[in-house]
Amino acid sequence: xxxxxxxxxxxxxxxxxxxxxxxxxxxxxxxxxxxxxxxxxxxxxxxxxxxxxxxxxxxxxxxxxxxxxxxxxxxxxxxxxxxxxxxxxxxxxxxxxxxxxxxxxxxxxxxxxxxxxxxxxxxxxxxxxxxxxxxxxxxxxxxxxxxxxxxxxxxxxxxxxxxxxxxxxxxxxxxxxxxxxxxxxxxxxxxxxxxxxxxxxxxxxxx
Amino acid sequence: xxxxxxxxxxxxxxxxxxxxxxxxxxxxxxxxxxxxxxxxxxxxxxxxxxxxxxxxxxxxxxxxxxxxxxxxxxxxxxxxxxxxxxxxxxxxxxxxxxxxxxxxxxxxxxxxxxxxxxxxxxxxxxxxxxxxxxxxxxxxxxxxxxx
Numbered sequence: 001x002x003x004x005x006x007x008x009x010x011x012x013x014x015x016x017x018x019x020x021x022x023x024x025x026x027x028x029x030x031x032x033x034x035x036x037x038x039x040x041x042x043x044x045x046x047x048x049x050x051x052x053x054x055x056x057x058x059x060x061x062x063x064x065x066x067x068x069x070x071x072x073x074x075x076x077x078x079x080x081x082x083x084x085x086x087x088x089x090x091x092x093x094x095x096x097x098x099x100x101x102x103x104x105x106x107x108x109x110x111x112x113x114x115x116x117x118x119x120x121x122x123x124x125x126x127x128x129x130x131x132x133x134x135x136x137x138x139x140x141x142x143x144x145x146x147x148x149x150x151x152x153x154x155x156x157x158x159x160x161x162x163x164x165x166x167x168x169x170x171x172x173x174x175x176x177x178x179x180x181x182x183x184x185x186x187x188x189x190x191x192x193x194x195x196x197x198x199x200x201x202x203x204x205x206x207x
Numbered sequence: 208x209x210x211x212x213x214x215x216x217x218x219x220x221x222x223x224x225x226x227x228x229x230x231x232x233x234x235x236x237x238x239x240x241x242x243x244x245x246x247x248x249x250x251x252x253x254x255x256x257x258x259x260x261x262x263x264x265x266x267x268x269x270x271x272x273x274x275x276x277x278x279x280x281x282x283x284x285x286x287x288x289x290x291x292x293x294x295x296x297x298x299x300x301x302x303x304x305x306x307x308x309x310x311x312x313x314x315x316x317x318x319x320x321x322x323x324x325x326x327x328x329x330x331x332x333x334x335x336x337x338x339x340x341x342x343x344x345x346x347x348x349x350x351x352x353x354x
Contacts, residue, residue, distance in 0.1 A: 005273075012266060017255050018237050024258040025240060026232045033225055044261045051265035056272075068233075076229050080222060133214055136221040143224060165223040195231040199243075 011067040030079040037083035050074040150194040160187040
């Protein structure tokens with residue numbers, strides 16, 4: 001079901017103006033959500049990258065899905081990967097004078113040196129990471145509250161939402177809550193609608 | 208350890224939230240999308256033009272890459288063809304004769320050589336004849352008993 005380069009090109013060229021616009025808008029919104037982790041990259045960088053990766057075959061397009069859906073997933077994944085990579089690269093522990101000196105000492109007397117705390121990377125998150133974490137934590141709490149208000153406190157919709165953001169798949173949620181696939185589809189649609197409502201209201205700039 | 212687990216939970220839950228947002232954005236109708244774009248202070252028409260440009264650029268660049276790649280392959284083939292030592296006749300008349308003799312011997316080559324571009328061998332440029340003879344040599348098709 002994997003397409004040839006020619007098929008991919010034709011499918012991308014066939015995307016309507018609205019589809020192109022919505023993909024660009026998606027990239028723009030996701031870039032805004034990852035904040036400083038975007039590292040100066042813009043929406044168009046991610047769209048460009050997604051198209052190139054699809055054409056080059058590093059992100060193979062399964063013809064079972066529409067090109068619009070494929071590019072949507074690629075953009076989403078590229079943004080996420082970039083944020084993770086940027087987060088791990090941007091902060092480097094300063095080289096401590098003591099660790100520089102310890103190397104010289106080693107050369108001089110060639111002694112076996114016991115490792116000190118300086119030799120290990122701190123397990124604590126760096127300040128920027130902590131700040132970003134806090135920002136996300138607050139956003140999550142607020143979204144959960146708004147979702148509960150929109151879907152109904154302790155309602156099945158809210159339970160599905162909770163399990164979704166905990167990372168459970170559709171079938172796993174069905175099994176856990178003992179609901180059928182069509183029921184799950186209804187709750188999922190409710191959640192998507194609620195997300196749209198929160199976005200529309202632009203509640204405290206959360207979503 | 209507990210705070211590390213909590214941090215991981217926050218990061219992964221936020222990721223799920225972004226998935227939901229992506230789904231919500233892709234479910235927007237044309238009017239809703241334009242309304243959102245307008246709400247953020249942008250002009251939907253201009254935003255659409257920008258999207259069109261980004262797609263065109265990405266497609267164009269990829270076509271350039273493909274062209275550059277095929278050029279590179281072509282150059283490699285030309286270089287490998289030139290690397291083979293070949294003593295061709297020096298005059299154009301002799302080269303054409305050799306080519307005609309080759310085509311007479313290998314009838315099946317005629318449709319591949321005499322195309323819409325070159326209906327007669329005499330239409331071909333000296334460089335094309337040289338190149339063709341080299342290719343035939345590499346393929347071992349110049350080794351035949353001359354009539």
